[in-house]
Amino acid sequence: xxxxxxxxxxxxxxxxxxxxxxxxxxxxxxxxxxxxxxxxxxxxxxxxxxxxxxxxxxxxxxxxxxxxxxxxxxxxxxxxxxxxxxxxxxxxxxxxxxxxxxxxxxxxxxxxxxxxxxxxxxxxxxxxxxxxxxxxxxxxxxxxxxxxxxxxxxxxxxxxxxxxxxxxxxxxxxxxxxxxxxxxxxxxxxxxxxxxxxxxxxxxxxxxxxxxxxxxxxxxxxxxxxxxxxxxxxxxxxxxxxxxxxxxxxxxxxxxxxxxxxxxxxx
Amino acid sequence: xxxxxxxxxxxxxxxxxxxxxxxxxxxxxxxxxxxxxxxxxxxxxxxxxxxxxxxxxxxxxxxxxxxxxxxxxxxxxxxxxxxxxxxxxxxxxxxxxxxxxxxxxxxxxxxxxxxxxxxxxxxxxxxxxxxxxxxxxxxxxxxxxxxxxxxxxxxxxxxxxxxxxxxxxxxxxxxxxxxxxxxxxxxxxxxxxxxxxxxxxxxxxxxxxxxxxxxxxxxxxxxxxxxxxxxxxxxxxxxxxxxxxxxxxxxxxxxxxxxxxxxxxxxxxxxxxxxxxxxxxxxxxxxxxxxxxxxx
Amino acid sequence: xxxxxxxxxxxxxxxxxxxxxxxxxxxxxxxxxxxxxxxxxxxxxxxxxxxxxxxxxxxxxxxxxxxxxxxxxxxxxxxxxxxxxxxxxxxxxxxxxxxxxxxxxxxxxxxxxxxxxxxxxxxxxxxxxxxxxxxxxxxxxxxxxxxxxxxxxxxxxxxxxxxxxxxxxxxxxxxxxxxxxxxxxxxxxxxxxxxxxxxxxxxxxxxxxxxxxxxxxxxxxxxxxxxxxxxxxxxxxxxxxxxxxxxxxxxxxxxxxxxxxxxxxxxxxxxx
Numbered sequence: 001x002x003x004x005x006x007x008x009x010x011x012x013x014x015x016x017x018x019x020x021x022x023x024x025x026x027x028x029x030x031x032x033x034x035x036x037x038x039x040x041x042x043x044x045x046x047x048x049x050x051x052x053x054x055x056x057x058x059x060x061x062x063x064x065x066x067x068x069x070x071x072x073x074x075x076x077x078x079x080x081x082x083x084x085x086x087x088x089x090x091x092x093x094x095x096x097x098x099x100x101x102x103x104x105x106x107x108x109x110x111x112x113x114x115x116x117x118x119x120x121x122x123x124x125x126x127x128x129x130x131x132x133x134x135x136x137x138x139x140x141x142x143x144x145x146x147x148x149x150x151x152x153x154x155x156x157x158x159x160x161x162x163x164x165x166x167x168x169x170x171x172x173x174x175x176x177x178x179x180x181x182x183x184x185x186x187x188x189x190x191x192x193x194x195x196x197x198x199x200x201x202x203x204x205x206x207x208x209x210x211x212x213x214x215x216x217x218x219x220x221x222x223x224x225x226x227x228x229x230x231x232x233x234x235x236x237x238x239x240x241x242x243x244x245x246x247x248x249x250x251x252x253x254x255x256x257x258x259x260x261x262x263x264x265x266x267x
Numbered sequence: 268x269x270x271x272x273x274x275x276x277x278x279x280x281x282x283x284x285x286x287x288x289x290x291x292x293x294x295x296x297x298x299x300x301x302x303x304x305x306x307x308x309x310x311x312x313x314x315x316x317x318x319x320x321x322x323x324x325x326x327x328x329x330x331x332x333x334x335x336x337x338x339x340x341x342x343x344x345x346x347x348x349x350x351x352x353x354x355x356x357x358x359x360x361x362x363x364x365x366x367x368x369x370x371x372x373x374x375x376x377x378x379x380x381x382x383x384x385x386x387x388x389x390x391x392x393x394x395x396x397x398x399x400x401x402x403x404x405x406x407x408x409x410x411x412x413x414x415x416x417x418x419x420x421x422x423x424x425x426x427x428x429x430x431x432x433x434x435x436x437x438x439x440x441x442x443x444x445x446x447x448x449x450x451x452x453x454x455x456x457x458x459x460x461x462x463x464x465x466x467x468x469x470x471x472x473x474x475x476x477x478x479x480x481x482x483x484x485x486x487x488x489x490x491x492x493x494x495x496x497x498x499x500x501x502x503x504x505x506x507x508x509x510x511x512x513x514x515x516x517x518x519x520x521x522x523x524x525x526x527x528x529x530x531x532x533x534x535x536x537x538x539x540x541x542x543x544x545x546x547x548x549x550x551x552x553x554x555x556x557x558x559x560x561x562x563x
Numbered sequence: 564x565x566x567x568x569x570x571x572x573x574x575x576x577x578x579x580x581x582x583x584x585x586x587x588x589x590x591x592x593x594x595x596x597x598x599x600x601x602x603x604x605x606x607x608x609x610x611x612x613x614x615x616x617x618x619x620x621x622x623x624x625x626x627x628x629x630x631x632x633x634x635x636x637x638x639x640x641x642x643x644x645x646x647x648x649x650x651x652x653x654x655x656x657x658x659x660x661x662x663x664x665x666x667x668x669x670x671x672x673x674x675x676x677x678x679x680x681x682x683x684x685x686x687x688x689x690x691x692x693x694x695x696x697x698x699x700x701x702x703x704x705x706x707x708x709x710x711x712x713x714x715x716x717x718x719x720x721x722x723x724x725x726x727x728x729x730x731x732x733x734x735x736x737x738x739x740x741x742x743x744x745x746x747x748x749x750x751x752x753x754x755x756x757x758x759x760x761x762x763x764x765x766x767x768x769x770x771x772x773x774x775x776x777x778x779x780x781x782x783x784x785x786x787x788x789x790x791x792x793x794x795x796x797x798x799x800x801x802x803x804x805x806x807x808x809x810x811x812x813x814x815x816x817x818x819x820x821x822x823x824x825x826x827x828x829x830x831x832x833x834x835x
Contacts, residue, residue, distance in 0.1 A: 314601060366649070461651045462651060465647060468611055468613060468640060468651070469640060469664070469668050470638065470641030470668025471667050473666060475667050475675050475676065479664055480653060480654070560803070
C-alpha cells in the first residue's frame with residue numbers, strides 16, 4: 001500500500017529533479033548575465049586592477065581636509081535651498097496638474113491624457129538632463145537647479161497626487177455632486193481632505209528626493225555643491241572631496257530623519 | 268459638585284462648553300494657518316534669494332530656451348521624410364549600442380545591488396537580527412550607500428577603475444544595495460512571525476529560518492522593489508556618461524557641448540522611449556505581483 | 564525521561580512559572596490543564612528553550628537541556644517537536660514542502676537551502692501524508708487549508724522530525740469539535756503506535772480526561788495537581804480553576820465548543 005502511494009506521489013513534478021524547462025531558463029539567465037558582463041566590459045581583470053587604485057584614493061581621502069569647510073557649508077546651504085525651492089514650486093504646480101490628470105476628477109479625457117503625458121514626460125527624462133537644459137535657458141547657477149528640481153518634483157508628485165485623489169472614496173464625491181456642488185468645490189471638500197495624509201507623506205518624500213538630487217546638479221553647472229565636488233576630483237584633492245562627501249551625507253541623513261519623524265507625527 | 272437639575276440647565280451648560288471649544292478650535296486653526304503661511308512665504312522668499320532665482324530671469328530666459336529647443340528640432344519634410352529621418356538619426360547604430368549598454372548597466376547593477384541587499388537585510392531587521400551590534404552595522408551601512416548619490420560614487424570609481432561602464436555599474440550597484448537593503452528590511456519587519464517560530468522550534472538554523480520562514484512571505488515585496496529600482500537605475504545609467512562612467516550620457520553631453528543640436532533631440536527621444544518602455548513593462552510586472560497578493 | 568527540576572520563569576514583575584518540578588516517563592501522554600495565564604504555555608516553551616528559564620534545570624535522557632547551545636540546541640529542538648495553537652506553518656509553501664521542512668533540523672545549511680532531501684525522507688513524507696489523510700491536499704498552499712487540516716500538517720511535520728517527545732501547546736484551541744477530535748486521536752495514535760512521549764496543554768477537561776494517561780494541573784505558575792484522570796475530583800478541579808463557575812472551557816480566547824467537548828453534568832459531579 002505504502003509503496004504504491006509512494007510510486008504515485010513520485011509522479012508529481014516536485015519530486016523529480018528540476019525539469020528541462022527550469023534548467024533551460026536558468027542557463028539562459030546565466031548566459032544573459034555573462035553576455036551583459038562582456039558587453040559592458042565588466043571583467044574581473046579590470047576590477048582587480050582598479051582595487052589598488054581604489055585603495056590609494058581612500059587612503060588619500062582620510063583625514064578629510066577641513067580647510068575650506070566654511071565655503072563648503074555655504075555651498076551646502078545653497079544646495080538645500082535649491083532643493084526646497086524647487087520642491088515647493090513643484091508641489092504647488094503638481095496640485096492643479098494632478099487634478100487635471102486624475103481619472104474621474106478631470107474635466108475631460110483629452111485634458112486628462114495630456115496632463116498625464118506631461119507628468120510622464122517630466123518623470124521620464126532624467127533630472128540631470130533637465131538641469132542641462134535649464135542651464136542653457138537661465139545660465140549657470142542655482143536657478144537652473146531650482147527649475148530642474150521643480151520639474152522632477154512635478155513628475156513624481158503629480159502622479160502620486162493624482163493616484164491619491166483617484167483612490168479616495170467615491171461616496172462623499174457623489175453626495176456633493178448630488179447636492180449640486182461645483183466641481184472645484186467637490187474636489188476641495190471631498191477629495192482633498194481624504195487624500196491629505198497621502199499628500200503630506202508624498203510631499204515629505206519629495207523633499208528628501210529633492211535634497212538627494214540637488215547635490216549632484218552642480219556637476220552640470222546648475223548650482224550647488226556638486227561643482228565643488230567635481231573640482232576637487234579634477235584637482236585630485238581627495239581630502240577635500242572626502243569632506244564634501246561627508247557633509248552631503250550629513251545633509252541627506254538629517255533631512256531623511258526629520259522627514260520620517262514628521263511623517264510619524266502627522267500621520 | 269454638579270448642579271443636578273436634569274434637562275434644561277445641563278443642556279445650557281453643555282452648550283456653553285461646546286461654544287467655548289468651538290471658539291478655541293477656531294482660534295487654534297487660525298494660528299496654525301497663519302504660522303504655516305508665514306513659514307511657507309519665508310521659505311519661498313529665502314529659497315528665491317539664496318538660489319538667486321528671480322521670475323524675471325526665468326521670463327527672460329524662456330525665449331532663449333524656446334529658441335534652443337527649436338534649433339534641436341530637425342527639418343522634416345513630408346516629401347523626403349525617410350531621408351530626413353535617416354539624416355536625423357544618422358548615429359542610430361552607435362546610439363542604440365550605447366542604449367543597450369545603458370540598459371545592461373542598469374540591469375547588472377540592480378542585480379548585484381539587490382543580491383547584496385538580500386544578504387544584508389536580514390541583519391538589519393529588528394525582529395530577525397542576531398544581535399544589536401550586527402543590526403546597527405547593517406542599518407548604518409545601508410544608510411551610507413543609500414545616502415550618497417550614485418553619481419558621487421561614480422566620480423570616485425572613474426578615478427579608480429577608469430572611464431567606462433565598470434565604474435557606473437559599481438556605483439549604481441552600491442547605491443541600490445543601500446536603497447533596497449532598507450526596503451527589504453522594512454518588509455521583513457512586517458511579517459507574521461508564526462512560521463518563524465514554528466521553524467525555530469523544529470531545530471532550523473538562522474539561515475534556514477530566513478530562507479523558509481521569512482522569504483516566502485516577502486518575495487513579492489522584494490520583487491516589486493527590485494523592479495522599481497531597475498526603473499530608477501535606467502535613468503541614472505543614462506546620465507552616468509556625464510562623468511564618464513559609461514552609457515549614452517557621454518554622447519548627450521558631447522552633443523550639448525559641441526552644439527550638435529539635432530543630435531540632442533534624437534538622443535533624447537531615444538532615451539525617453541527606452542525609459543518609457545521599461546517603465547511601462549516594470550509597472551505591469553509590479554502590478555501583477557502585488558495585485559495577485561491582494562486578490563488572494 | 565523528562566525531568567523538570569525547580570524551573571521558574573519571571574517576566575519583570577510577573578512570575579509566569581514558579582518552581583515547577585515534574586517527571587515524565589517515556590511513552591506517557593501527559594495533559595496540562597489550567598486557566599489561561601496559569602503558565603502552561605510558558606512551561607512547554609521552556610522545554611524546547613523558545614523561552615529561557617530564569618532558574619532551575621530541565622533534563623531529558625540525561626542531557627541537560629537548559630545548558631545546550633548552538634548546534635546542540637538545534638539538535639535538541641529537532642528531537643522535540645512542537646505543535647502550536649496557530650499551527651505555525653509557512654502559509655505560502657505547499658503542504659508537502661511544509662512537511663519536509665520537519666527534516667531540516669538534521670541537515671546542514673546548504674543542502675537544506677536547496678531542498679535536497681533523501682529518497683527515504685521523501686518516502687517518510689508520503690507516509691505521513693497518508694497517515695494523516697492529507698494526500699489530496701499535498702500540493703495546495705498551506706494557507707488554503709482549513710484549521711483542522713493545517714494542524715494535521717503540523718503533526719505530519721512533527722512526525723518527520725522522528726521526535727523523542729512532542730510538545731503540544733493548546734493544539735485544539737482554535738478548532739471546531741470534529742477537527743479537534745481528529746487531531747487528538749492522531750496524537751493518541753502517535754503516542755500509542757510510535758511510543759512517543761506527549762506533553763499536551765489543554766483548555767478543556769473533557770479532552771484531558773479522554774486522552775491523557777496523566778494530568779497535571781497548573782494555577783498561578785505552580786503545579787497544584789498531579790494524577791490520573793480518575794483522580795480529577797470536583798475539589799481538584801475547583802482548586803485548579805480557582806472558583807471558575809464553568810468547568811468546561813475556561814480559556815479566554817475560544818468560545819465554549821458545543822457537543823462532545825462540553826462538560827456533561829454527570830462527569831463533573833462524579834466522585835473520585
